[in-house]
Amino acid sequence: MSEHTPGPWNVCGADRGVCQCMTVLCSDYPIAKVVSGDWGDDYPAIRLTGYSTLDAKAEAYMAQMTYGRIDEKTAKANARLIAAAPDLLEALGDLIEDAEKQMANPSYHMPFSLPKAKAAIAKAESR
Numbered sequence: 001m002s003e004h005t006p007g008p009w010n011v012c013g014a015d016r017g018v019c020q021c022m023t024v025l026c027s028d029y030p031i032a033k034v035v036s037g038d039w040g041d042d043y044p045a046i047r048l049t050g051y052s053t054l055d056a057k058a059e060a061y062m063a064q065m066t067y068g069r070i071d072e073k074t075a076k077a078n079a080r081l082i083a084a085a086p087d088l089l090e091a092l093g094d095l096i097e098d099a100e101k102q103m104a105n106p107s108y109h110m111p112f113s114l115p116k117a118k119a120a121i122a123k124a125e126s127r
């Protein structure tokens with residue numbers, strides 16, 4: 001028995017196209033927040049503040065060592081893949097069950113598991 005939050009999971013705003021927050025939600029609560037933008041390490045740094053050199057003060061702040069960038073298109077694809085995870089897991093389980101039935105009985109066909117697997121992949125790829 002799976003312990004994960006039951007599906008379906010969806011990307012916030014994916015159907016309505018209004019919100020751009022890329023939060024993966026189940027029907028009741030958020031599952032994951034996918035980020036886009038720069039990524040790297042945060043480190044403490046000192047900067048001088050004030051209107052002139054006479055009232056300059058040292059101020060501690062967090063700076064970021066940037067190593068790369070996750071563009072919004074990639075982040076949306078990541079969020080869609082996470083949201084499709086329960087569907088993919090269930091479809092793969094059905095495929096394995098059908099494959100085992102077919103190995104035991106070669107005349108057995110997979111009437112439902114293949115379309116379900118294709119639908120799960122389509123959801124993950126937003127097709």
Ligand SMILES: [Zn+2]
Nearest residue numbers: 012019020021
């Ligand atoms: Zn949102």
